[in-house]
Amino acid sequence: MTEIILKDVRKAYGDVEVIHGIDLSIDSGKFVVFVGPSGCGKSTLLRIIAGLEGVTSGDVVIDGDVVNAQPASERGLAMVFQSYALYPHMSVYKNMAFGLENSKMPREEIEKRVNDAASMLQITPYLKRRPKALSGGQRQRVAIGRAIVRDPKAFLFDEPLSNLDAELRVAMRKELAGLHAKLGGTMIYVTHDQVEAMTLANTIVVLNAGRIEQVGAPLDLYNRPQNTFVAGFIGSPRMNLVDAAAEASDGRIELVTGPQRIAISSSIRITRSDKITFGARPEHIEIVDEKDADIAATVDLSEQLGGETYLYCTPEGMPQLTVHQLGQLPVHRGQEIHLRFDRAAMHLFDGDGRVIANGIPQ
Amino acid sequence: MISRLNRLLVLGTAAMGLMVGTALAETELRITWYNDGNEGEVMRGILDRYEAVNPDVKVTLDVVPYKAILESLPVQLAAGEGPDMARVTDLGGLSEHYLDLRPHVSDPAYWETNFGPFLKWLRQPGDDSAISGFMTQLTVTGPYVNKTLFEQAGVELPGDGATWDDWAVAVREVADKLEIPIPMAWDRSGHRVSGPAISMGAKMFDADGNPALVDDGLKTMAGKLYDWHQDGTMPKELWGSVSGSQYLGANEDFANAQVAMYMSGSWQIPQFADKIGDAFDWWAVPAPCGPAACTGMPGGAALVALKTSEHPEEVGKLMDFLSSEEVLNEFYGKTLFIPGHLGLAANGVEFHTDDPRAKHALETFAAAVPGISPTAFDLQGYVYNRVMFNALISRLGEAIVGELTLDEAYDRMTQDVEQQIAEKERGG
Amino acid sequence: MADAQTASGRSIAGLLTARRGGASWHWTDVFTYVYLAFGVCLMFGPVLWLALSSFKTPAGLLEFPPTLLPLGQIEVEVDGHDKPLPLYKVTMEDGTVRELAQIRRIGIIAQMVDPNDPETSIRVPIASREPIREFRVAWENYTKPLERFNFLTYLNNSVIVTVVATLITLLINSMAAFGLAIYEFKGRNAVMLFVIGTLMIPITIILVPAYLVVTQLNMVNTLWAVILPGAATPTGVFLLRQYMLTLPRDLIEAARMDKASEWAIYWRIVLPLSLPAIAVLAIFSVMWRWNDFLWPLVVLNRSEVYTLQIGLNAFQGELDVQWHYVLAMTVVTLIPVALVFAFLQRFITTGIASTGMK
C-alpha cells in the first residue's frame, strides 16, 4: 500500500515552465485520475512521478521517502503506456518477464507470476506470440499484465485506452475498474476523456495549463465544480455556460444577457457585477409553458436518440444552449420553445470564473 | 551443440591468427619481393636449399604487388619498419636505408670484382665503399621487332648502325602494307626514353654533376617522339593515356602481332617466350643510333640488405650464398635474366630455354652491355633519377595529348626536377 | 546466378502483364520494360563478361574480336612427333580447305602435315591458315596463382579481419549511436557535427599519418593494424543513429520502468530492434573490409598476415599485367560478394530502403 505526495512540484523546459507548483497527496489504494485537455501537463506530471522526468523544484515523496534523485528503475512503480510500448521482438511471455528478470528473480517465481497474471487477464493462449500478432485489446492486456507481474508500489496509466475503438474502450474500462477492485493497489491514471475519469476514479484531479483546477470525487466535481473550467470540462455534453451581468431589482437579482433577463433568488449574495457566468447542465433545463419560462428559444437542431433527445436552440441574443430531455419529443427545426433553468442545479461563477454558488435556492 | 563447438573453434583460430607476428625461436630473415615472372619460384628453390644447409635460419619471401615496393616500402623504411632484405628498383633513392654488408660478407673483393659498377648504383652520394646488395636482374633497354611482319611485308630489317629515323621509316612501311595498327610502340617510361635521348646527345647532368634534364639532345629525342605520335608512327594509347609517371607497356599488343617494333627491354624475354612462343619471330635488335651514341639504358632490380634488419650477420651470410657465381648462374639461367655479375656476363650464363628467339634476344641484350654509354650508367646510378624520369614522361605525355606545347613541357620538366630535389634537400 | 536467371524468367512473363491497372498501353509502359531490360544487361553484363573472360587463355584474351566463350586450339597427336601439334584449317592454293597440323613455322612459311598422312609435309604461307578451336576452359588461370600463393593463409586472414573488424565496428558504432540517439546530453551536437564532418574524409588523404600512428602503437604486421583503424566508422554511427531515432521512446521508458539498466536497454531492447540497420552496416562493413586494398598494402608486409586482396594482387609486377591472372583473381574475390548478393539481396535492398536515411 503506497502513498504518493507531490510537494510544490515544478517543471520547466529551459525558460518555459509547464508545471507550476503542484501540491497533491494520493492516498494509498486509491484510483486517481488526472484529467485535462491535451497540453495541460497531466502526462508530464505522471512521468515525473514515474521518474522518467526530473523535477525542476519541489519533491516527489513515495511512502515517506523523497525520490527526486531516484531513477525510474528504482522507484518500484509500473507504467502502462498509451502506445503499450510492448517490446516487439519479445514474445508476450518475455515481455511480461522482462522486468522480473531485471530484478534477478528466480525463474520459477517469474513463471508463476507471469502465468497467474496471464490467466487473470485471459491471455494465457497468447503467451508465445509476438505483440504484432495480437489485437489491440490483447496488446492492452499484455501491457497491463506486464505491470501486474511486477507487483509494483503503484500503477501508472498514461491514456491507456485511447488507441482502442469505442466499444473495446468501454469494455476495457470495466475491466480496469474490476482490476482495481481485485488488486487494490494505488493507481494513477491519465486521460483526456472525462467519461473515463468519471467512471474509473475514486479521485479526479482536473489539470489545466500546468495547474490543478480541482481535486475531488467524481460526483463532487460534477455537482460542485469550483470554477468554470471544471464545470465545462466535466460532464457530457458539456454544461451550458452563459456570460451575463447581474442586476438587482425589486429585492431580486436578474441575470442579464442580451435582451434576456433571468430572475433568481436574492438569497445569493452577489454584489452588482458587470460580469458573471451562469451555468446549467443540459439535463437541468426544462421545456415549460410560456408562462413559467425564463426564456424563449428557437430550435436549431434536434437529435432524437429514441430514449432521449438533445435539442440545440438559440434564445435571442444568447449563445446556443444544449437541452437534454428524456424520451422522444415532437420538436422540429425552427420551432419556438420555452425554457426554464432548474434553479437548484444552476451554477454561478464570478468574473474570474470562480464559483459563487452551486445551486440557487428557489 | 555442434554449432557451439564450431563457434569456439572459429574464435580460437581467430585469436591465434591475431597473434601471428611474434618471433619464432630460430633466426628468421624476411625478404620483401615482387615478381614479373618466375623469379620468385626460382629464388624460393634456392632459399630452400640454403635453409636445408642452415637449419637455424628460415628465410621468408614476402611477395607483394610491385606497387608496394614503389609506394609502401619507402614509408615503411622511413618509419623503421622494414624487412631484412628487399628486391627494389629505386636503387639510389632508397640508398639511405641500405645496410653496408662489407663487415659481414666473407670476401668483399669478390663483390668488388663481380658487382663493381652496380655497387655504385646502390651507394649514397659520396660513399664509395658500401656493399649493400647485388642485381637480381640487369636490364638493358632496347627494341624488339616482329620479324615475321617484316618478312610478310617484304621490308628489310635496317641493319647495324641504323638510326631511329631509319627504323621509323621501315616500320611505317611494314604497317602500311600489312595494315598493322601500331608501327612502333615505346613503353611509357622515362627509363626507356633516356637511352635514345643519350644517343641523340643528351647529357643529363651539367659539368658539376647536377641534374640538367633538358638539353638539345633530349629535345631532339622528345621532339621525335612527339612527332611520331602526331603522324601515327606511335600509338597514343601508351603515352597519350594515363597521367603522371605511370608505367604502361605495349607487350600485350606486341605479343598479339599488332606492333612492328617495340621499344622495351630485356625483361620481356621470359614472357614473350611464354606468350608468343613460335607464333611469330620476335627479334631483339641492337639499340638504334643517334648522332652521339647507339645506347640503351641499363637498369634492373637489386636485392639489398636493409638497416632495419636485426640480423646483419645472417643477412651477410645469406647474401654471400646468393651472390655466389654458382647460385647466380642458376638464378639468371632459370629466370632468363641478363646477369648482373661481371664474371658470369663474361663467361656466359646457361639459359634454360630452347627457344631460339629467346636465346637470340638474350645474346643481343648481353652483347649490348659493353656499348652502353657512360652517361647512361651515371644516370642509372643517380640518386634522384626517378625524379628526372617522372618529370620527363609526365610532361612529355601532357605535351603529346596537347595540354602543353613542347616548350612548356620542357620548362615544366626543369621546374619539376628542381622543386622535388629542393624539397628533398630541405629535409636534409 | 541461377537465382537471377529464374527471377528474370519470371519477370519476363511479368513484362507482358504488369501494367498500371489494366489501362491501355502508355508510352511509359514500353519505356519501363525497355529500360529495365537494358538496365539488367548493363548491370550484370560487364561482370559476366569478366567472369567468362577469366576462363580464357592468355592468347584467347588477346584476340580481337573477342569470342564469347573461352576457346582453345585443338592439338593432335601425330606419329613421329613427341608433342601434340596444333591443328589449323588451311586454304590451299587450289582453293580447297584442309585440316592440317603444324610442325613448325619458319618465317612466313608454315611446315604442316596431314594427321592422317604423317609422312608428307606440306609448306603453307602462314596467312592462309586459321587455327581450329574448341570450347576449353583455362582453369590454370585459377589454379596456378592459387598454388603459387598461400591461399588458405590469406583467406583465413581475410576472414578474420572481416569478421573481427565487423564485430568490433558493429559493437562500438552501435554503442555510440545508442548514446547519440537515446540521450540528451551536453556536447551531443558537437559530437554529431564531428561525426558528420569526418564522414567525408577519404583514407587516402591521411594514409601516411595514420601509418605513423599504427607504427607508434606497434601494430605493423599484425591484423590489428587492419582491423582497428577503420572500426569507428562515422558512416556506421550516422546510419545506426538515424535508425534508432525512429524507435518509439516509450519502449526505452517502459524498459526503464521495468528496472532495466542502461546497458540492458542497449543490448536487450535497442540493439535487437535496430537489426535492419545493423544488418545494412554489417553488409557494408564486410564489403569494405573484404575489398580493402590500399591500407593493408601499407601496414602489412609479411606474407603470414597478408589478406587475400594483397595476396591475389601480388602477381601484378613492375612491367607486366598478366590479364588472365588479374581477371581470374578478380573473380575469386568476387565470389563472396556474389554469394552475399545471391543470398541476401532481398534483405539488403529492403534493409537499405527501410533505413533509407530517414
Next chain:
Amino acid sequence: MAHQSPAEIDNPTFGERFNAVAAWPMRVLFGLLETPFRALQRILGIGRMPYIFLLPNLAFFGIFVIVPLIINFAFSVTGGDELFLNERPYVGGEQYSYLADCGSYLDPQSCREDRFWRGIYNTITFVFFQVAFMVLFSLVTALILNREIRGRGFFRAAFFFPVLLSPVVVALIWKWILLRDGVLNAGLTSIGFERILFFVDPTWSMFWAIFVSIWAHMGFYTLILLAGLQAIPPDLYEAAEMDGTKRERVFWRITLPLLWPNLLVVIVLALIKAVQIFDEVFVLTGGGPGTATQFIVQYIYTTGFANQVQNFGLAAAASVVLGVVLFVLTLVQLAVTRRKEDG
C-alpha cells in the same frame, strides 16, 4: 493485427531458431558486461551514461582519425621528405603559398603547381556532371522500380549489385570492356564503326569516368529515392486520378515535391562522394590522357605517396584545402537536413 493461424506463430521458424543459436555467444558477452555497466551506472548516474557509450568509438576515432588529421596538418606546415615530425623543418605557410602561386586562378597553366589546379578544375567538371546524371538516373530508375512490375525485388537488386563491388574491381571490369581490343570496340567494328581509343580522348575518358562511377553507385541512391517514393501516400495519387490530373502533372506537382527531402539527401551524399573520387577512376583511366581525368585526391596521393620524393608537406597542404571544402559541404548538408527536419 493481420490474422495469422496460431500454429504459424507459436512454432519458431527456422530463421528464428537460427537466430536464437547465433545469438548465444552475443548473449554471453553482453550478459557479462551487464555487471560492470550496472556498477558504472550506479556510480555515474544515468545522465553520464551516454559518455560511456560513446567512449570506445570516440577513442578509436580519436586515435586513428583525429590524431592523423592533426599530424597531417603538422605535415602541411613543414617541408622535406622525412616521415617523423621532429625531423621535418618548419616552413610555415610555404606549402600553401606554393599551391596558391598562380598568375591567374582560372588558368592552371599559369600556376606553379599546375597539376593541383588542373585537379581542382577536373574535379569540378566531374562533380557537376556526375552528380547531375547520378541524380537523374537514380530518379528515373527509382520511378520505374516504383511501378507495379513483377520481379521488382529482382530488378531492385540488379541495380544495387554493383554497389557491393570494390572500386578497383569496378574499374577493372570496365577497363577490360573499353580496351582497344575490348568487347565494346568489337561491337562497334561489327556494326561498321571505327574502333575508338576511349582512353586517348579526354572527353571519352571523362565520359567513362563519370559513367562508371554512376554505374557503380547508382543503386544505393536509387534505393534511397525508392524508399522516399514508397513513403508517398497512395491516396494522393488516387485523389489526383479522381481529379483527372495528367501523369506528367502528377509527377511535377505531387511526386517531386514530396520526394524533395530524399532527393536532397541524395544530392548531398553524391556530391560529397564525387569530390572524393579516386580509386575507380585511377584504375580506369590512370588520370589520363595527360591530366584530363586527374582529380584532386589523386593529386594528393601521387604527390605524397607515389612519387619518388614523397612530398608529404605539399600533399598535406592540398588535403587540408580539400578538407576545408568538404567541411563546407558538410555544413551545407547539415543545414539542408536541419531544414528538412523542421519542415
